Amino acid sequence: MTKRFFLTKSSTPESYAYLQKVGEQHRKQFGQFFTHQDVANFMVAWVLGSGHTSLYDPGFGLGAFYAPVSNDRRVDFSASEIDPVVLGFWEQSTGRDDSFVTKEDYLLSWGKRHTAIVCNPPYMRFQKFLNRDAVFCAFAENTGLRLSGYTNIASAFLLKSLTELDDNGRLAYIMPLEFLNTGYGKLVKSKLIESGHLAAIIELDCERDIFPDAITSAGIILYDASAYYPAVDFYSLASIDSLSDVFNRPPVTRVPLAELSPGSKWLPYFAAIDYQVSFDNLISLPRYGRFSRGIATGANEFFTLRPSTAQRMRLDHSECLPCLTRSSQVQQAIFSPADYDRLMQRDAPVLLFSVGPNHSSAAEEYIRLGESNGYHQRFLTRNRVPWYRTEIRRPAPLLIGVFSRGGYKVVRNTSNAVNLTCFHGFQPNCCGQHYLDHLFLYFASRPGRTVMSLSARKYGAALAKFEPNDLNSAYVPGPDAFDKLRPAEVKRAISYIKETGCVPDYIDAFFGELVNL
Numbered sequence: 001m002t003k004r005f006f007l008t009k010s011s012t013p014e015s016y017a018y019l020q021k022v023g024e025q026h027r028k029q030f031g032q033f034f035t036h037q038d039v040a041n042f043m044v045a046w047v048l049g050s051g052h053t054s055l056y057d058p059g060f061g062l063g064a065f066y067a068p069v070s071n072d073r074r075v076d077f078s079a080s081e082i083d084p085v086v087l088g089f090w091e092q093s094t095g096r097d098d099s100f101v102t103k104e105d106y107l108l109s110w111g112k113r114h115t116a117i118v119c120n121p122p123y124m125r126f127q128k129f130l131n132r133d134a135v136f137c138a139f140a141e142n143t144g145l146r147l148s149g150y151t152n153i154a155s156a157f158l159l160k161s162l163t164e165l166d167d168n169g170r171l172a173y174i175m176p177l178e179f180l181n182t183g184y185g186k187l188v189k190s191k192l193i194e195s196g197h198l199a200a201i202i203e204l205d206c207e208r209d210i211f212p213d214a215i216t217s218a219g220i221i222l223y224d225a226s227a228y229y230p231a232v233d234f235y236s237l238a239s240i241d242s243l244s245d246v247f248n249r250p251p252v253t254r255v256p257l258a259e260l261s262p263g264s265k266w267l268p269y270f271a272a273i274d275y276q277v278s279f280d281n282l283i284s285l286p287r288y289g290r291f292s293r294g295i296a297t298g299a300n301e302f303f304t305l306r307p308s309t310a311q312r313m314r315l316d317h318s319e320c321l322p323c324l325t326r327s328s329q330v331q332q333a334i335f336s337p338a339d340y341d342r343l344m345q346r347d348a349p350v351l352l353f354s355v356g357p358n359h360s361s362a363a364e365e366y367i368r369l370g371e372s373n374g375y376h377q378r379f380l381t382r383n384r385v386p387w388y389r390t391e392i393r394r395p396a397p398l399l400i401g402v403f404s405r406g407g408y409k410v411v412r413n414t415s416n417a418v419n420l421t422c423f424h425g426f427q428p429n430c431c432g433q434h435y436l437d438h439l440f441l442y443f444a445s446r447p448g449r450t451v452m453s454l455s456a457r458k459y460g461a462a463l464a465k466f467e468p469n470d471l472n473s474a475y476v477p478g479p480d481a482f483d484k485l486r487p488a489e490v491k492r493a494i495s496y497i498k499e500t501g502c503v504p505d506y507i508d509a510f511f512g513e514l515v516n517l
């Protein structure tokens with residue numbers, strides 16, 4: 001049977017028993033996920049493959065990387081681990097002594113070097129990490145590197161290990177690959193390629209619950225300081241069984257070092273199709289306008305109202321704006337005023353409480369009610385003056401869903417509803433105003449989706465996420481290319497989509513020819 005789980009909360013009976021004992025809260029506090037033994041074996045074999053006999057793991061956990069060498073006297077194994085509970089459990093369940101594991105915070109203990117490093121670093125956002133400031137200072141002091149506030153702990157582990165690797169050393173890290181597509185990942189990517197030692201990255205097409213807190217695809221980074229790699233191999237594996245002969249197959253893509261830029265997104269290198277796209281007729285989106293995130297109220301329970309609630313509170317129409325609060329409220333690719341009216345008739349929460357300092361007495365009463373329920377003390381609201389004043393936006397004529405599974409949601413919004421954070425909204429400039437339907441057809445078309453997916457952050461299996469900047473750096477046809485679609489064809493396509501919910505074949509064919517897909 002194909003094994004699909006690479007990293008799990010509990011990949012062995014020991015880790016299952018451990019989690020039963022310590023509970024979810026403890027696991028999360030230390031970012032504990034346990035490496036599948038087959039994956040750990042592969043990584044250890046790779047780093048020791050160059051003949052090294054000492055091995056270091058900066059986050060020992062339950063010893064997945066120790067297991068393959070535990071009975072090999074030639075290998076000198078050492079490790080760090082911050083959590084005494086996990087170590088105690090390991091000692092008790094294996095009957096072994098943990099004296100080769102230093103009980104320390106790896107990110108705060110500097111000054112050592114290693115010839116071979118294997119690691120599955122803890123995964124959690126830095127914002128949740130208590131020692132964050134001390135770690136930032138230590139990094140600056142010891143390496144001169146300034147970490148971005150968005151850096152997660154896994155990336156900080158990797159950066160630190162890279163600075164500690166001997167000149168002829170090898171390193172294998174298994175971790176979420178989200179950093180390959182994000183801004184904070186730029187520094188990590190530049191360190192990985194600066195000396196030409198990045199051998200390969202193997203994406204593991206894993207399930208969503210592998211990193212339930214992060215929900216991202218994971219992979220193995222193979223770095224070999226003893227050799228120069230003029231190109232980096234990007235592999236993508238669907239099952240753990242394929243790891244054993246991964247190097248007997250061609251990579252999905254082999255990217256020459258000179259073409260790899262730390263500032264660009266690397267996740268597309270794992271999808272073979274990307275390289276066939278022709279960008280000749282494409283330009284970047286800001287020529288037409290920009291996407292921005294939707295309105296963040298800070299307390300949707302208070303700010304979004306059902307018509308019946310607005311009526312009961314006697315709120316004035318002018319104090320309740322039409323809005324879209326959930327992606328599921330939009331089931332049509334073309335969302336019209338009539339569609340919005342239907343939501344109103346169904347008493348859906350599609351009104352946004354939107355008032356300034358001069359408001360009606362009914363609004364004042366509603367605000368007091370909100371305060372008595374503590375809504376003014378939420379993170380966003382307590383930093384706003386006055387707390388109940390939400391952002392003011394024009395309705396966006398194009399919307400794209402923030403999260404998507406198996407294809408993003410794109411909506412041509414002709415209603416006057418503003419969008420909350422479930423969608424990113426496009427605000428066109430003069431040029432974009434003229435090409436709104438063209439842009440919509442492109443985003444909705446099959447070839448357009450393929451090109452756009454190059455910009456998405458990929459999370460586990462088919463889950464993807466867009467940030468506004470991902471969309472703003474996406475490629476779309478230029479005006480000359482769009483003009484080849486006659487106005488009557490555009491109109492017909494829009495009517496067809498309205499009726500059937502599907503993009504007509506001639507639109508897919510038109511954009512397909514344009515981008516060579």
Ligand SMILES: C[S@@+](CC[C@H](N)C(=O)[O-])C[C@H]1O[C@@H](n2cnc3c(N)ncnc32)[C@H](O)[C@@H]1O
Nearest residue numbers: 030033034035059060061064082105106120122
């Ligand atoms: C993702 S788990 C991996 C455990 C094990 N190496 C494996 O592969 O199954 C990361 C481990 O690092 C430990 N850890 C978390 N933060 C740490 C830190 N700052 N210094 C050292 N260890 C840390 C966690 O307690 C956890 O055991």
